[in-house]
Amino acid sequence: ATVSIKNHRYRESFLVTKNYHPERNTFFFFLAFNSLLLCLLFAATCHGKRSNPRRFIEMGFARFLQDFEICIWYHLGRGHIGLTMKAKLYRLLEQRGSDCRYFVIPLWRGSGYTTMFGQVQLPYMLFTGLEDYKARGTQASPYFTASFYTEFAESKDLVLIRGDIVFTSKLTDEEAKWLLETTQSFYLNDVRYKLVECFNKEPRDFEF
Numbered sequence: 001a002t003v004s005i006k007n008h009r010y011r012e013s014f015l016v017t018k019n020y021h022p023e024r025n026t027f028f029f030f031l032a033f034n035s036l037l038l039c040l041l042f043a044a045t046c047h048g049k050r051s052n053p054r055r056f057i058e059m060g061f062a063r064f065l066q067d068f069e070i071c072i073w074y075h076l077g078r079g080h081i082g083l084t085m086k087a088k089l090y091r092l093l094e095q096r097g098s099d100c101r102y103f104v105i106p107l108w109r110g111s112g113y114t115t116m117f118g119q120v121q122l123p124y125m126l127f128t129g130l131e132d133y134k135a136r137g138t139q140a141s142p143y144f145t146a147s148f149y150t151e152f153a154e155s156k157d158l159v160l161i162r163g164d165i166v167f168t169s170k171l172t173d174e175e176a177k178w179l180l181e182t183t184q185s186f187y188l189n190d191v192r193y194k195l196v197e198c199f200n201k202e203p204r205d206f207e208f
């Protein structure tokens with residue numbers, strides 16, 4: 001299948017601005033608990049050396065809260081997607097997204113597909129149907145939005161991603177997750193990114 005957009009130019013923003021993984025939850029609960037346990041052990045050791053253990057307890061509790069927050073990120077509930085990515089990859093996504101803001105992704109359904117139109121404007125990603133965008137332009141409503149949170153980028157080398165499905169009649173949780181991960185792969189993979197560049201800089205020559 002080929003998607004041709006030779007007669008369309010996308011230069012404006014179309015919006016002004018659960019996944020449950022038990023194996024991940026178990027891992028992060030284990031990590032959070034060990035963070036607290038380790039610092040309590042250090043506190044007991046320092047107490048034997050006549051040092052003040054309170055500082056280590058406070059450090060352990062703060063780290064425990066951070067790990068616990070990351071843990072529950074994967075348990076957001078239906079209609080919401082919780083993911084993470086490495087801070088280095090986020091910075092690359094941010095750089096490439098500022099240069100090439102728009103892209104299209106064919107979302108396969110059965111024997112056919114529907115084409116989604118995405119906008120990368122970090123810390124947000126926005127997705128709507130390509131046909132809706134052609135018909136309504138900047139007034140098109142997003143089907144799905146993703147927000148990126150960088151609070152743990154330095155301390156954990158992690159960026160948290162929250163996806164919210166605006167119209168559950170348009171996308172399932174699995175489709176939204178696939179759409180988000182696939183869009184990231186086109187921006188982060190050097191070979192695939194050439195298609196993104198072509199779409200933004202030479203739209204008349206773009207073919208999917």
